[in-house]
Amino acid sequence: MKKTILLILISFSSFASFNCATSILPAAIFASAEYHVSGTPTGGPTDAKILKSGKSCNIYSIVNVIFYSGGEGSIVEAAQKAGIKKIAVVDKSVFSILAPLFSQECVMVYGE
Numbered sequence: 001m002k003k004t005i006l007l008i009l010i011s012f013s014s015f016a017s018f019n020c021a022t023s024i025l026p027a028a029i030f031a032s033a034e035y036h037v038s039g040t041p042t043g044g045p046t047d048a049k050i051l052k053s054g055k056s057c058n059i060y061s062i063v064n065v066i067f068y069s070g071g072e073g074s075i076v077e078a079a080q081k082a083g084i085k086k087i088a089v090v091d092k093s094v095f096s097i098l099a100p101l102f103s104q105e106c107v108m109v110y111g112e
Contacts, residue, residue, distance in 0.1 A: 031096045037107075038090040050089065050110045054082025057106040078109040087111040 058073025075090055088111040096103035 029098060031094055034091060034093040036089070037092050038087070048086040048088035048111045051112045052082045052084050052110070054078040054080070054084055054109045055106055056081065056109075057104055060103040060105075062100050073105050073107055075107055075109055078107050079111070082109065084109055084111040 056073050056075075056078035075087070078084075079087060087109055089109075091108040091110075093106045093108070094104070095106075
């Protein structure tokens with residue numbers, strides 16, 4: 001019984017530390033992923049044309065978490081940076097190396 005529990009704990013800890021499945025959460029060792037956020041499989045994105053793109057990132061780190069998180073990382077900020085009035089598509093990307101040490105989340109906005 002103890003061996004079974006130990007095997008299960010080792011399995012779960014290895015899955016958590018290596019981030020086998022893609023996730024929007026930062027991984028324990030390394031993660032790099034991009035996600036399509038807006039739209040649905042049946043309805044799709046809005047009717048706005050894709051003429052401009054804007055990006056807003058938020059950087060997390062043990063070093064700067066107390067004083068400054070490194071950016072807003074919001075849809076509003078990304079749209080304002082690019083001068084987008086009508087949003088067509090929103091995407092998100094995550095990049096992390098040893099998540100508590102460095103993690104970056106970006107929001108990409110496309111529209112007119």
